Amino acid sequence: MFNFTLGSGRANADISQVFDVVVIGGGPGGLSAAMYAGRYSLKTLLIEKKVVCGGQMATISSIENYPGLDKPVSGSHLAGEMESQAVKMDVKILHGQVTSVNFADEIKELNTPKGLIRARTVIICTGAQPRMLDVPGEKEHMSKGVSYCATCDGHLYLDKTIAVVGGGNTALEETVTLSKFAKKIFLIHRREEFRADKLIRNKVKAVPKIEFLHNATVRKIDFSHESNKHILVSVKGEERTLDVDGIFIFVGIEPHSGIFGDTLKLKYGFIVTDEEMGTNVEGVFAAGDIRSKNLRQIATAVGDGAIAAFSAAKYLAD
Amino acid sequence: MLLNEEVRGQLKERFRDLKDDVKLVIFTKKDDCRHCGDNQKLMEEIADLSGKISVEVFDIQADKEQVDKYGIDKVPATAVVGREDYGIRLYGMPTGYDFVSLIESIHLVSTGETQFTDEENKYLKGLKKDAHLQVFVSPGCPHCPAATIVAHQMARVSGKVRSDMIDSSQFPQLASKYKVSGVPHTVINETSSQLGAVPAPVIIKKINESAG
Secondary structure (H helix, E strand, C coil): CCCECCCCCCCCCCCCCEEEEEEECCCHHHHHHHHHHHHCCCCEEEEECCCCCCHHHHHCCCECCCCCCCCCECHHHHHHHHHHHHHHCCCEEEECCCCEEECCCCCEEEEECCEEEEEEEEEECCCEEECCCCCCCCCCCECCCEECCHHHHHHHHCCCEEEEECCCHHHHHHHHHHCCCCCEEEEECCCCCCCCCHHHHHHHHCCCCEEEECCEEEEEEECCCCCCCEEEEEECCEEEEEECCEEEECCCEEECCHHHCCCCCEECCEECCCCCCECCCCCEEECHHHECCCCCCHHHHHHHHHHHHHHHHHHHHC | CCCCHHHHHHHHHHHHHCCCCEEEEEEECCCCCCCHHHHHHHHHHHHCCCCCEEEEEEECCCCHHHHHHHCCCCCCEEEEECCCCCCEEEECCCCECHHHHHHHHHHHHHHCCCCCCHHHHHHHHCCCCCEEEEEEECCCCCCHHHHHHHHHHHHHHCCCEEEEEEECCCCHHHHHHCCCCCCCEEEECCCEEEECCCCHHHHHHHHHHHCC
């Protein structure tokens, strides 16, 4: 009935040692890479900047498309399972942010507020964050009506009218979640057809409280006045004002690659790797959403993580 | 049992680091409190996992003296008390990611370990006016434990700071009163607020401003 997320808690890793593998980022790619590295008996440290692991997965209300799940589970649940599986393989977890890296020598160096961390190999799994719409009013009203997390904020819109922006799997899945709270939802998508899988499209279409606005883009968000919260939307070239109490935005992701820009080859901000997850620097690998690739799913992230750990093990053995 | 065998095992391991004894002072209500019974059960199960953790139970209507002593105004409520009462409270039954905050709070009051710099500690210890932090959270919010932990750590360091974690899904009217439309959302001294999980200096600056 109740879900109790525990997380890895206080890290007790001895960071004075040189690790065989340091994984940066505790989303599904990072947890998979760390778990596999642990299974190869490599001294492995995972660094997660948040108090809890899971990355973007932790904000998903219901995961249905990950193999092996007979019934949908929450992202927080799956993150907890992946984390404890990694910890069982003797993976150490440190909560802190990597502020800069030096990949010039054989022993790689990572700076964190908790001290300098040294590693023979590094697997970058820093993932991404939700992309902003970049329209007037969005930044000013972030967390004041503008949200990127249905599982965090959905309950605050009980019996209210909201807008959801996006047309991919995440947008439509989260619209279904939000329909449990909101009395009416405008689903705004810039194209004629949704990009989401047919299964999810059909699910959304079956919810009567959702009004679909195709070929529509949000022009402005104005939640300045409590009694007159609204957004301006262009629908097929015509402007419409929608009175909504909140807006949830799911229009893609932005990579977390800022600290690697000078060292690693990037494409649109994503790290370029070969098929074995190797970057342009020997001993440095990347996995999950941070990689330049076409399909970003939990399933592809964990696959990347497994390959990256295998490649790291091979690099260390050679 | 609310906690499964695996979580119980992990908690036992986690509680080995505890130093000072911790008392979970729970406030309940006989009727009209959906999660009071389960909250009490949860805290009792946690206390069973370490000899350093104990539970005291009071009723918000019957135990007026204790209600005043701990400054409780809604239930379910849990005061996490160490060698002394540091003003750390959890309102609502802590599930999901709020459970992380509960376990971290137990560690915090017991060990006193924080991530603050000497300068931040100095400012907090030198506070002249009272500061009341109300951190609105939700069980599904992975960003929320960071906000709660910073506020609770501030209360642990300074006798002038009180820190409440409030589950916005269990106290929707309170969330509505403070116009909470996204979590984490920290209300500072009723006069200002901070959105998102931010480092201590940001909260300290707002306390400073609100203290005039």
